[in-house]
Amino acid sequence: MPLDRDALDALRMDRSADDAAVRRRTRPLIIGAVVLVVAVALLVAWLFFKPTYISVQIATARVEQDSAASGGGASRLLNASGYVVPRLQAVVSSKVTGKVSQVLIEEGMHVQANQILARLDDSLARDQVDVAKSQYAAAQALASQTEVEHANAARDLERSKTLYAQHLVSQSDMDGAATKEASLNASLESARQQADVAKNNLQLDQQQLDDMVIRSPFAGVVVSKDAQPGEMISPNSAGGGNTRTGIATVVDMSSLEIDVDVNEAYLGRVHAGQKVDAALDAYPDWHIPAHVVSIIPTADRDKATVKVRVGFDKLDPRILPQMSIQVWFLGDEVTGNVAPPARVMVPQAAVHKDGSTPYVYVFDDGRAERRAVKLGAVTGSDVEILAGVSSDETLIVSSDKPLSDGLRVREAPAP
Numbered sequence: 001m002p003l004d005r006d007a008l009d010a011l012r013m014d015r016s017a018d019d020a021a022v023r024r025r026t027r028p029l030i031i032g033a034v035v036l037v038v039a040v041a042l043l044v045a046w047l048f049f050k051p052t053y054i055s056v057q058i059a060t061a062r063v064e065q066d067s068a069a070s071g072g073g074a075s076r077l078l079n080a081s082g083y084v085v086p087r088l089q090a091v092v093s094s095k096v097t098g099k100v101s102q103v104l105i106e107e108g109m110h111v112q113a114n115q116i117l118a119r120l121d122d123s124l125a126r127d128q129v130d131v132a133k134s135q136y137a138a139a140q141a142l143a144s145q146t147e148v149e150h151a152n153a154a155r156d157l158e159r160s161k162t163l164y165a166q167h168l169v170s171q172s173d174m175d176g177a178a179t180k181e182a183s184l185n186a187s188l189e190s191a192r193q194q195a196d197v198a199k200n201n202l203q204l205d206q207q208q209l210d211d212m213v214i215r216s217p218f219a220g221v222v223v224s225k226d227a228q229p230g231e232m233i234s235p236n237s238a239g240g241g242n243t244r245t246g247i248a249t250v251v252d253m254s255s256l257e258i259d260v261d262v263n264e265a266y267l268g269r270v271h272a273g274q275k276v277d278a279a280l281d282a283y284p285d286w287h288i289p290a291h292v293v294s295i296i297p298t299a300d301r302d303k304a305t306v307k308v309r310v311g312f313d314k315l316d317p318r319i320l321p322q323m324s325i326q327v328w329f330l331g332d333e334v335t336g337n338v339a340p341p342a343r344v345m346v347p348q349a350a351v352h353k354d355g356s357t358p359y360v361y362v363f364d365d366g367r368a369e370r371r372a373v374k375l376g377a378v379t380g381s382d383v384e385i386l387a388g389v390s391s392d393e394t395l396i397v398s399s400d401k402p403l404s405d406g407l408r409v410r411e412a413p414a415p
Helices: 005-011 015-049 123-165 171-210 264-269
Strands: 058-062 074-086 089-092 098-103 116-120 213-215 220-225 248-251 256-263 275-280 287-300 305-312 324-333 344-347 352-354 357-364 367-372 374-379 382-387 394-399
Touching: 074 264, 074 374, 123 171, 256 264, 256 287, 256 324, 264 305, 275 305, 344 394
Parallel strands: none
Antiparallel strands: 058 394, 074 256, 074 324, 089 248, 098 116, 116 213, 220 248, 256 305, 275 287, 275 324, 287 305, 344 382, 352 357, 357 367, 357 394, 374 382
């Protein structure tokens, strides 16, 4: 029986429509996979080729010109740091070793010259004085008795001479009277010398008693009380480690001046009698007129500095010993509109050192640029930059991680 091809064709499945449907369903998956592969490749490439940044916290400070160095008036040639020091100061101690019985001063007390500051236990010294007085009195009494006996012997000798001349006494009696007078004269001289020795001993013991009283050597202010009643005191700590060497420290406030160390490279800018503008760190807005007293004629080779003494034109109770102070050595009066050159000041924290070479890091377009600099004088927390940076640049003051030349950095956001 012949096959009916039309019927068979009618029974055949049309797979072309299924293939088209499969292609429509798989196309988004293929496209997504390709996009994912491309994204992963781009991410890997970015991670591999991205710019290297070190995540550091930095703070920046713009270099500023010292505005106080310019303008009218006298120019500031040089600045330096120093301390207020007294020219007359003494740690008052005793001449002898002893136990403190009284302390009559407190810190901040004004004392006069020769005023009693403290007393030591003087019981033994008083006993020695009493003994010396008794010995002196006994020596004086012995000398007086010998003097009376010698006077009597001298009269006997004169009578014997008269009687001998009249042939009323023998030569033997005459010689006896002369011998007795000479012996008593020698005894009298010895007694007088013993009385002098006793007197000197009394004066020595009295001086030791007086040394038990400690007095102020000059008028001033007590700035330190160093001993209490019951403690031992000695001028050279002879009593051991627990022995005090002083009762108090007294300062003559009228002798206050400034000691500053000036770099020897700039010593040519300083001379005796030069005007100085000073400001205490405790009162930075209070400018104190001063002047150069003298330049100490020797240098400190370890620090390469020379000490300069600066005196205040007028003292003030706010000025206290050992206060830190800033000084500016002034030049001649500026005439016309000519202003002295300004100075570039930066925070000291921005300056680093490689051995003896100072350097800074300049914040330049997201990078840390190492720059060698030449330093000048220090003013408070700032230091003068003589060469290496200009007044329109920004320095890196601090960072959480070490910096290096060319390192990419990001400026920390303001808090």
